[in-house]
Amino acid sequence: MESSRLPRQAPEPRIGMLERVGLAGMDGWLAFSALGLLACSLFTLYEASGSSIVGAPEQYVQRQSLYGLVGIIGMIAVSRIDYSRFRELRVGIYTFLCASIFAVFAFGVAARGSTNSLELPFFTFQPAELGKLLLILALAGFVIDGARKGSEGQRTIRILCLGLVPTGLVLLQDLGTSLVFAAITFAIMVAAGIRWSHLATIGVVLTAFVAVVLVALPAAGMPVLKEYQQERLTSFLSPSSDIGDAGYQQNQAKVGIGAGGTTGRGDQATQSRFGFVPERHTDFIFAVVAERYGFVGAALVLSLFALLFWRALRLMTLSKNFYGTLVAAGIAAAIIFQVFVNVGMNLGIMPITGIPLPLVSYGGSAIISTLLMIGVLQSIHIESHATQRSQWID
């Protein structure tokens, strides 16, 4: 696999395999980790749903493969665009982001307790999934844009507000996704060099806000969250034995993971096979992996995420411009945050928030959107390569 790391003194670059097949300048490890995770997803869906879906056992694998294919094509396409173009389109992207979220309010259909999807021909689209990428691209653009305007405080507040508007809109539809939006905003602010004191202030205000929403207002008789939301958020603190309880389901996932042991139970994975583990194709797919393939399989998945995260982080330093750095930071944060919240939920240390496991959970919007993110990262890599090649080093 081609590596971009080796210092090249010679102006004539070595022709790598990727270049030969028209994928010049791509980060091989990044592609490997992303495609590896997708393969894990397909493999797990294939093995786990074989016996459980009556009528159409292959439905999940087939559809996920299709989503993956579309996503990979999208990824390659995006990687060939200079990502810096997105900076110029930031206002349009931002407007589209907000509009698509608004569209859900107007035309949205309900799925699993929350209304967060648009019914398109052939496809139920979740704008908030793509919104993660759109927010990163637009917000990073606004940061660069405003870098020289106003005082540092004004800058902080402007970025914060630009991040919080879509976050707030999504919060009304889907708590989990809005947390990802918030994480993206936070990561871009950190990478943008916002003063620590400002970040600390925001942190304090946010903590107070959460405390008010979760504790004070319900106590005062004004619940902000719906009852099922509140229950999901707090149930992991008190695993319940009551079937139908959110805590019970999460506990079953935990039992399944624990039962997987070192090498997994394979087809004896009764927790996931017989429906004790809820949402086993989507939110709790990690539990299925962990029960079927044990620590070995689950650690492989986590390692692929670690690889992915490292390659994204690395692009922060390689990027040809600051915009690329910010975008890479946003994407890295978005992915690692989702991994932590989702796997943490599977492992019983985070509340149930309905965040999918990137590239592994079944679901078209998430798979395609995440692959597009990888495409943007590849673009950053390709551009850095080109720039560096045109310069004298690396």
Next chain:
Amino acid sequence: MRIEPVVPRPRKKRNLPSRRYAVIGGIGLVLLGILFFRLWSLQIVTGDKYLAEANQNRTREIRVPAPRGRILDREGNVLVDNRTSMALQLDPIEIPTEPAARRELFTRVGEVLGHDAEWVRRKYRDSIENDPPGSPITLDQDVDDEIVYYLQEHQADFPEVQINRIFVRKYPQGLLGAHILGSVGEVTAEDLEENPDKDLAAGDTLGQTGIEMTYDDELRGSPGLTRLQVDSTGRIISQLPSSLPEPGDSVRLSIDQGVQLAGESSLQSIGLPGAFVVMDVKTGEVLGLGSNPTFDPSIFTKPLTQQQVDDLYDEDLDAPLFDRAIGGQYAVGSIFKPVTALAGLDAGLITPSTVVNDAGTITIADQPFDNAGKTPHGPVDLRRSLEVSSDVYYYILGRDMNGTRQLQNWAGDFGFGRATGIDIPGESEGLIPTPKWVNEAHAEQPEFYDRWAIGQNVQFAIGQGYFQASPLQMAVAYSALGNGGTVLRPKLMLQTEDAAGRVVSESEPEVTGEVPMDPADRQVIMEGLHDAAQSPEGTSYKVFGGFPVKIAGKTGTSERTNEPDQSWYAALAPYDDPEIAVVVTVERGGFGADTAAPVTLQILQEYFGKQARAVSGGTGSVE
């Protein structure tokens, strides 16, 4: 390991604090670290625990009840059998916790059964209060087929309802032997706690009284276990290795159905409370044991109504549940006299030829003691004292033995004052009055007990006063007299048999004491008892005079407070070599010869009639 190139960073990146990347990277690393650690802890450290939990999760074990063993009479006639019954039960796990949803369920289920929600709620609450946690809640038994079919067709609408086939006791002989057989019931939380070593679980049945209780271990059998693999909704996916239920052993009783029926029906025809015991004098086997009034044992197969419970204990109905044969404590009257006579002979106070002039009354310590009706019997020796039942003869013995423990010791030797050890619960010990005991009782309850005086020993000599014994104890004592002095433990169980009829265990005669009686003395007493039953001047001649088998028998008439006398009869037959002892009592039945003796006759007719039939091929008759 790749080496980071040591090169100057491009100028444009210098204004970005590189530690910001480190912060994001660090946070990400920490988050991944947490996940790895947690994963390792769950799977590698505590994986076994969760594996066990997962395995328990997906298997559901259903106990398949084993049919209880049958209870047979000595000839193999079935006294207690099983039948299956469709029981409508609620699965406690499925019952909603929310009051509104639960009320709705009760209403829905009630409608099917033709009851209101309140009825269902009461059943539910009773079960929750009394049964071990997790027991199925039985709403109704013997559910109509129509309801069963309806529920099976609409299974989806009633996920909480189960129709289970359960075993229920069946009594082919009706009321026969009700007091002996006893009843079974669902185990209570208490039962589970008290019997940790038995393989009991919620929903099992357990013998509660009678033979069902004593031989519960033999009768119960062991339940099968159907292990099913289920999914999270409880849907059955497959069957795992299971075990079949093992039916309980049958218990064959020493009861002779014919003798039992003769005793019960003749007692019943008198219509007064009473009891009878028929015992093999050589082995202790009980051939018949009954108490009147009786009850229908099958009422215990369903939950009792309060009215039924009240009736079973109602004193005005003479407490049908009470087993008078083993639990009744009575003064026994003259049937006690052989004991007094043997004690007197042993003490040297009399010889068989000692003659006492019976004037019909005697004054002891300024107190007159009378024969029944003050009838004078003239000069009587021992044999005649039994034949005509002279009380004066025994008053004198009681008087002369006062101050010694002679009479008390002999009563004790015959097994009075202690439980006989029969293999059903509910026995009373009776009472041998001693000066010490009476004086203590007087100190505690002076309004009920007088201080000991000579008169009490005089009363004791004819089975009166504070002396108390159960019909069973009398039967044990007469068996000892009949077999020459061996006190045997009465037994109802003959043997246990497995489902194929093979004998599993057999009961052996058990000796619990010896009465040191002189064979010559015994012979005189037996002669006296024979005269009493079958010589023209005997007290029960009019009953037994025409009976073809020679017997020895004694009437008894004991006084009851504010009530007519209690009638007693004790018999040993055949006279020459006694096989059985029969003791019958009828409360408020008057003279022994009036009610108890005819019942005894019926029993003996059945016993010897059957023998005769057996000898002559079933055509012979005693009459």
